[in-house]
Amino acid sequence: MTQSTDQFLPLVRPDIDEETISGVADVLRSGWITTGPQNQKFEAALSALFGGRPVRTFNSGTATLEIGLRIAGVGPGDEVITTPATWVATSHVILEVGATPVFVDIDPITRNIDLDLLEKAVTPRTKALMPVYLAGAPVDMDALYAIAKAHGLRVIEDAAQALGSTWRGKRIGAFGDLVSFSFHPNKNLTSIEGGALVLINDDEARLAQQYRLLGVTRTGYDGMDCDLLGGKFNMTDLAARVGLGQLPHLERVTQQHRKLARAYFDGFEGGAAVKLGIGLPVRDFEHTNWHMFQITLPLERLSIERAEFMEQLKQRGIGSGVHYPAIHLFSLYRKLGFKAGMFPHAERFGATTVTLPLFTQMTTDDAARVCRAVDEICTQFAK
Structure with a gap:
């Protein structure tokens, strides 16, 4: 596109x-x-x-x-x-x-x-x-x-x-x-x-x-x-x-991040990504400052890999990140004796997580735009 x-x-x-x-x-x-x-x-x-x-x-x-x-x-x-x-x-x-x-x-x-x-x-x-x-x-x-x-x-x-x-x-x-x-x-x-x-x-x-x-x-x-x-x-x-x-500005920033996180939850609700099995974080507005908003991709149900998913977001004018690959799979830690399969939940999370934009100057419309883009990509590349 x-x-x-x-x-x-x-x-x-x-x-x-x-x-x-x-x-x-x-x-x-x-x-x-x-x-x-x-x-x-x-x-x-x-x-x-x-x-x-x-x-x-x-x-x-x-x-x-x-x-x-x-x-x-x-x-x-x-x-x-x-x-x-x-x-x-x-x-x-x-x-x-x-x-x-x-x-x-x-x-x-x-x-x-x-x-x-x-x-x-x-x-x-x-x-x-x-x-x-x-x-x-x-x-x-x-x-x-x-x-x-x-x-x-x-x-x-x-x-x-x-x-x-x-x-x-x-x-x-x-x-x-x-x-x-x-x-x-x-x-x-x-x-x-x-x-x-x-x-x-x-x-x-x-x-x-x-x-x-x-x-x-x-x-x-x-x-x-x-x-x-x-x-x-x-x-x-x-x-x-x-x-x-x-x-x-800390309290204002915290409240704005929470507002944007709510907008993400609202934007994803009932959408194609959630129906396909995309993973959302725990909806916690009592304790969390919402420093990041991370989704996990149902890669087994998509015909693209994570890097291509992130490229598709970029083509739609949206940045993204990965936070974080499982540490024990890095070469340094493999040399220390760690190997794949030791911590399966961390490994799956590290292999499927995508961090979506979240910063103070964003608007709820921006969050809705990201949700639409994620739904669109999931629909386009669903198996």
Whole structure:
């Protein structure tokens, strides 16, 4: 078919207002562009958001996960239980600290880690649990922390996509153990690149601060020491200023994402795609911030593969993505002994999922347009 005449609808588009852009220019003019006063303000604002818990910013959500593991004392000989249905950063950082990732399959309905299987995977070597809140949907937090308490385990929450999500009325990050957020441009709040780690006390916050800048501590003008091996993970003041500009809009962004998710459910209801067996996420507007909207394709009922399906969307002026292929099937992890068939639900999800456009500037008409395109493709290529 010919290219759609509609304006191209990308998968995501950051929403940065003119006041923030002007604020970044002010930071550039200030002469202090690396970690400084803007970071302090951003950390304080995030701490207030999370009920006063200490927060430290970093240059990525990946760094926050790694530092969370180090603060939890995870290292060689330890096991960390997580999901294979996530971005590779989640398991890479486990390897980075010398520990062993133990994958547990997902619940095919929620698409998050299956907590029943998680508890069965606990061994004497298990040191921590690392759940992932896919598309911003939290796991059953009551059950998660009951397991952690029963086995004496730390929890490093990969809440990269869950800023604005809640559990039983409590904001994710305002309770629990170590909670990691990402501020990548595709997130509901961005600092261009960056992340934040919510900690349980001031001692761990100081340790996080030490880890993020090479393990160095300073006292006075010339007092300096280094008693642990840290990295170069600090956030710049430019990034922090972007984050500060985004933070007041968080609730609006969350509500707009939820509005668009409802529009997707309404648009798909009774349509050709659903009748053919397309998979939709759990319809949860109590807890989830709807960072993404992911469908799964009934490929056994279509005469095209996923890549061609996504190309068909592109020809209709619609972007899409894949979040995420099952980690254990990547070459690096196959070399570690993982193989196909070990986690069938994660594998099926990873092979059939397609992420549809979802960002603040979208309208419900845009969502309806995407639904029509998906229905049209499914009708055209149905076996």
